[in-house]
Structures are given as C-alpha cells and as structure tokens.
Amino acid sequence: MSQHLDNEKNNRKNPQVGDDTSPTSRRLFKGIRFSKNRGSRPGGVLFTFAALTGLLMAIPVFYVVWRSLFAGTDRWMRLLDTRIPQLIWNTMSLTFMVTLFAVSIGVLLAWIVNRTSLPGRKMWQWLLALPLVIPPYVGAVAYIIVFGPRGWLWREWRENEWLLNVFGEYPINVYSFWGIFIVLTLFTYPYVFLIASASLRKMNRNYEEVARSQGMTTSQIFWKVNIPFLRPAIGAGAILIALYVLSDFGAIAMMRYTTFTAAIYYQMGSYDNVSATVLSVVLIVLTLVILWIESRTKKKQSYYQTSNTFKEPDILSLGKWKWPALIFVSTIFFISVILPVIVLVYWSILGLEAGALDSRFWGYAWNSVKVSGMAALICMILALPVVYLRSRYPSKASAIIEKMSYAGYALPGVIVALGIIFIFNQYIPMLYNTFYLVAIAFVIRFLPQAMQSTDASLSLISPRIDEAARSLGQPPWKVMIKVIIPSILPGILAGGALVFVSSIKELPATLLLRPPGFDTLAVRIWVETSEAIYHMAAPAALLIVIVSIIPLRYLLKKY
Template sequence: MWLVVATIPLAVPSYLAAYGLLAAIPTAQGFWASWLVLVAVTTPYVTLPVSAALRAGTTDFDDLSRTLGAPGWKALLPGTWHQIRGATLAGGLLVFLYTIADFGGVALFRFPVLTTAIQQAYGASYDRNLAALLSMILVAIALVTVYFERRARGRMFTLRTSTRSRSRLVPLSKNNMWLGGVLLFPSFIGAFLPVIVMVSRMFDVGSWQEIRWENLFSSTLNSIVLSFGGATLGLLLALPIGVLAGRFHTKLVSAIESFGYLPLALPGIVVGLALVLFALTSVPALYQTAFLLACAYGLLFMPKAVGTIRHSVRSIPVSLADVSSTLGYSPWQRLVSVYLPLTRNGFIVAWLLIGVTAMKELPATLMLRPTGMNTLATELWAKTDVASYGAAAPYALMLVIVAAIPALLLVRTDLAQQVKS
C-alpha cells in the first residue's frame, strides 16, 4: 500500500502540484514553495529503486553486525546501506536532473531559474542564441553532477553472498505509527492536495457542463499508448548502457554512462525543437507523428532507467556469469538465461519510471504531438491555463489512477516473488 501511495506523485505534473499548494496557501512564492513541491513530486525517484534494492537484498550483513555487538542503526551502515547505496545515489541523481530541468512548478511560484530563462529566450525569436547558451549551461551542470555521483558511488562490487531473499521484515508497531505521517507527506503535497483542490472546483456551479467525457477517454488512451510506448523505447536505449556500467568499470564505460544522463538535464522544449528540426530536414514523414513523440519520451527519460538497470545487473554474482560462460553460453544466451530473469524487478521499475513520468511531459508533447491528438497532460494544461479548474479535475484524477495501477501491479509482482522464495 505504501509503495502505491508513494508512486502516485510521479504522475502529477509539477505545475499541478504547485497550483494545489497555491490554492491552499495563496502567499506561497519563491524558493521554499518551489523546493517543497519539487521534493514532493521527485521523492518516488528514490523510493522505487531503493525498495527494489531492499527486496533483492539480504539481512545477512545486518545479522552479522548484530552478533558482533552493533546495535540498531550502527548495524545498518555495514549491512543494508552498502546494498542500497547504488540505488540511493542513482535516485538522487534523477531528482537533481529533474529539478534543474523543471519548468512548470517554479514558473507558477515566480522563482527564476535556467529553464524559465530558456523558455523566455525561445519565445523571443530574436534571441535564440541566448537560449542555446543557457541550455549548454544545463548540460555542463549535469555533467559535473554525474561525475561527482560516480565518484561518490565508487567501486561497488556485489556484496551479496547468500541466495536467500531478505530474511527479516519488521512491522510498524503502535509506538512508531507516526512514521506513517512522514511517509504520507510527499504524496499529500504532490498528489492528494492538488486533486482535492481540483475536485472541489469540479463541483462548482457550471463546472460539470465544461467536462467532455469522450475527450477524457481518448486523451487517457493516447497518454497510455504514447507514454509506455516511449518507455519501451527508452528501456531498450538504456539497456546496453546499464549492462555495461553494471559489469565493467573502465573510463570508456564511465564516459558512456555519463553522457547517457544528459537528456534528463535538458528541458523538453529543447529536445522537442531538436527533433522538429531533425524531422523537417532529414525525415519529413516523421514530423507530427505519434512515433516521433514516443521517441522523444524515450530519449528524454531514458536516463531514469540507466541507474536502476546498472544496480540490478551489479547485484548479480559474477560467478553466475562465469559458470554460464564455462557451459558454452553465448553473450545473448547469458543475457536471456541469467541477466534478464535476475534483473526483472529492476527492469519493471525502470519501465514504470519512464512511462509514468512521460505521461506528464508537456513542452515536448505540445510541440511534437500529431494534429488533433490530445493527452492528459495537454488537456490538463489547457484547462488550468484558462482557469477552467472544474473541467481540469477529471484529467488530474485520471493521471492519478493511471499511475496507481502499474504501481499496484509492481507491488503484486514483488509479493508473489517473495511468496515463491
């Protein structure tokens, strides 16, 4: 239940979460309001990969630390932390890259950042060079951040020596149930508050007449097909990078992985304009097609899968790959017979991250969508842009529902595997 609740903010656009906070606190402006909203909508980027790493880990190291006299949190550092450090740093990197590329949330709070400056420069046709320069600054910031994340990650080899799954689950007791409020806070700010505001506006007089239910159905279907189609392309793009980073530690592989994170630091409008230019000059038949939009989703959010795949591959004992090699397995057979079965959970998490995030992508969708095709994000933006909040409520609710369904499927898959083990 908590994993489903924690995943919901992934489907809520930052500008919608910002609107919910503004409705609750009209005086919210500037840095702290922007910081609170971005923390709320990006927390799942750490929660999902860390929970997957915990399920794949073991308590053997914690138990050993306790037998040596280490109490409580002191047993956590040499045991659990080393098993989740890679997932934690990868999630933190995703949060940072998302934050520096965000536009909608900070724009509503009138907090000036590079993305708002790029949007203004692109809007002013006479100053496109300034927008390109600001975009390069974002790329430079992303490169520096990826470098330090890799240094902090260090040489992380597989620490798991047992084939058993996590052997001890500690339930929450009555004395620490207050932790539930801490777990619920990001989801409340990032998802439930804006939905509550939207629903309250939906019941205003005359709001029901503004809702076009057939358009809601078509927008939902378009969002699901486009976002998870893009997630599939993004997963295929991230697979070789994640596998290389998980099995090899060389300067070339590190450079490839670093450049693989760059698209996430670029605003959607930059990637959208680049693909528009590419389609018009090279492949005109692709212009304003659903495939080009799905490609944009895959390119934009492919980095979200790299860290998760890398950590999943790195958790596989090297001895299994060595044994399969001695048995005459080809690289393709090792991928199908060894890597894919043992990294399935990580792949599901990566696919979920890309797909749910792509649903709320707005700038690239507005630029690349086929004529007449609407998504939940574009309809939500159009309704809130003209202050038609009652008509926007169904689209906000549908985003939350669509995000909760794959998260629930992910939880059921993990629970089923735990029962089998």
C-alpha cells in the same frame, strides 16, 4: 589440402561461431577489443544496431552544444552579465534545498516505517510511495487551488473577520521560492524513501548488536551505524532528486518561479533559439557537475556486509514516541497524497457536471496513448541490443554506446526538444511539425528506463544459454531474438510500461514539439490551469494519476 588444414587450425584458435560479420562490419570492429572471456565478437548486425541507437540518442544534445558555439561572443557575454548568474542562483539554490529536505524526510520516514513498531507499518510502506504517481505539476495545480490567491483557503480567510483582525491580510504566497520548494520536496522524497527502505531491510543486525554492547544509544546507532550503511542509498536518491529538480518545468512554470528550464522555454517562445542554446549549455554543465560530484562521492563509499552471518534487523519499540511518529507520517501522507487527490476529485466532479469528458477530452487521451505507446514500443525494441551488447560483449565501445544512450535521460526535456527542433527543421523537414517528433523525444528521454528493466532481467539469464545457441551456428542477433527475448519478456514489458507512463506525464518536450492542434492530457492540464479553468484540467490530471499507478507496482516489487 595444406591450405585447408591451415584454415582449420586458425578456426580452432580463433572460433567465430555463428559470426555474421560482413567485410564492412569487420572494418567497424578494427581496434575494438571485446572481453576475452566471451569467446567471440558480437557480430556486425548487433553491434551496428546498438551503435546507431547510442548515436541517435546523443545527437540532439551534441547538436545543441555545437549550435551554442556559434552564438557569438556578444550574446554569451550579455547573458553571462545579466540572466545566467540569477538563473544559476535560482536553479542551484532550489536544487540544494529540495534535495536536502527530500533526503531528510525520505530517510526519516524509511527508518520509522521499516525499523520501528509504527502502527500499520506494512501499509505505510506503500502508502508513502504514492506521491510518485502524482506528477509535480499536478501537485502544483492542487496547491494553487487550495493555497493560491482566490483559492479555498484565501476565501475562508477573507470571510473570517477574526483572522483578518488578528493576522491581517492573507499571508501565503504560493508563487514564490518557498511554494515551489514545498511542492517539489513533497513529490520527490519517495525516491529516497524507496531506496533507503530497501537498504534498511537488508541491513545486518550484528552491527547494531555490537554497537549496543559498547553502550551506544539508539540515536547514536542511527548516526554511527545506520547512516554510514545508508550512504549509497542516500546518494542514489539524492542524485535522482537533484536531476529531477534541474529538469522540472511544469511545476516551476505553474508556480511562476524561473529556473533554466523555464528560461529556455520562454526563449523558445520568443523565437530566440540561439540564446536558448546558450542557456542549455550552461544547464548541461550544471548537470555534468552534479553527476561528477556524485561519482566522486560514490568512490569513497565502501561499506560492505557479509551474508553468511546475516540477521534480520530488530523492530524497535517506539514507546512514548508512537503517537508523535504516527502524526508525522500521517501529516506527510495527507499533504502529499490525500490533499491533492481531494482537490482533483472535487474539480473532476464539477468537470463531469459541466461536460468535460466530451469528444475533445477523449481525443486528448488518445493522442497521449498514441505517442506514449509508440515511444514505449520503440524503447523496448532499441533497449535490448544496447543492453545485450554491454552485458554479453563488454568493451570500451559497448560502454560508450551505453553511456550515449543515457544522454537524454540526464537532461531536461526542454533541451532534448531544442536539439530535435534544430535537427529536424534543417535536415529532416518532412517530419517537422508532426507528432512523430514528440514520440522521438520520449524515446530519447526515457530509453534508459527500458534499458534498466531489461538489464535487470537479462542479468538473471546465464551466458551459457547464449553460448549453447551460438554453438548451433546462430549469429548473435538471432540468439537475442529467438532465445533471449522469450526468456526476459516480462522485464522488457515492465520497461515499456515505465516508458509509457513517463511519456504520458512529460510536459516540456510535448509543449515544444507538438504540431498545431495536437494536444495531449499533459498539455491540456497546462493550458486549462494557466487560464484557471480547473474543472477542465482536473479530469485529465486525475486520469494521469490513475495510469501512473502502473510503474509504482513495478517499483515496489523492485525495492
């Protein structure tokens, strides 16, 4: 009886309501401290599932780094002396220029659309976000068709004697640094435009009124008041753009410019996997450097505004600048949306007349839907335990699991594919050369998209709901399934939609991992464009653009 009373006393001091922790799981928890204000540990099932998810997401990246350590000093030195310096210059100069100009265009457009009397400003708020639905490699195809050698403009130039006499030979070379710079800038500026627009709409008018009372002009207010408050938004957009440029392969390869991603792909094509791992490690280091710089600058950005005196910002009259502003906005929209769409529609019509939409085309479409749908479903299943653990049971362990789950998102698809090839070729050969590897690569690449959407929905659910369910004797994993999932299902589905569309557009991982004869829409765009068969590539590109409108609606609601 006394022993029973002692046990009861210990239970009151250390409640473990609904704890499903087995002896094995308890050993996993040894040394892990969870937040005291949650009242209990997450349970073995939930923690183990989340931990395995984080580990699986990070294994390919860790394995690539591990393999590079055995490349040998000679190979490292040869690459450091020959290829790596030029690749660093090509990659970082392109990343810097695209980020600088995309940020400048995005901030300027956001300010014009949200803070001035631009005609049709409400319409422009979503029209200027449309470049996000056009993958840069699809935009590159359109620009090659219009401005490339033997393209539309080239033919007009050759047939116009006056242009030939005055300006000489055709002056535009799309296969250059400036060609890929323009393409990536035009199709990445919406990252900054959306985030900066959200910040501008929430900016308190009081600060501008104080600045005007001190005699500041509109331009001075923009630089001294608006820009400081926009720095967090600018930083967030800039890091997204920089990481995208570092990871892009399709547009860069189509426009024949060589960065690390293209070099890694070509090394894999020549079966020099070891050199590919060396180049991958250098690219991983560059990515970590950019993330470190962003984290350091973020710590210095301490700009706050109170909501108790919030006033909506004024809409400034453009006056004589109305038409120049409208021309600027319309020009950006035309060259980033209208021109590519016109090209795709024109060649898609030719493709329809030539019978492009045959059984093979729909087979490619089904392959895309199959692997993308599989990846979306897996991401929705894996994202919730990781997010739930981090939100409801915060600790160093849950934070590490979450960061490990983000490992594949910050790195190019080429590196993720390289790690998967090494692992499955050596340790799980039964799945090698199957389309399941493509789906696994999509999961590693885009799981954080599902996590972000799920986390946004979970943050709106009070932890008291969890505690009430736990008080009825339910373990954490059952609470998550029976209570949390029904409450946040729309957010989970939105994350799955984002993963689905991102997977359909993913090119490098699909190219490296697809089994023989398994082509997707993205792969066919690559193959047909490489052979200049544009009427066969255009329908697939147009279909991807149409499907990509799905996440745009989510982003516009979010920002």
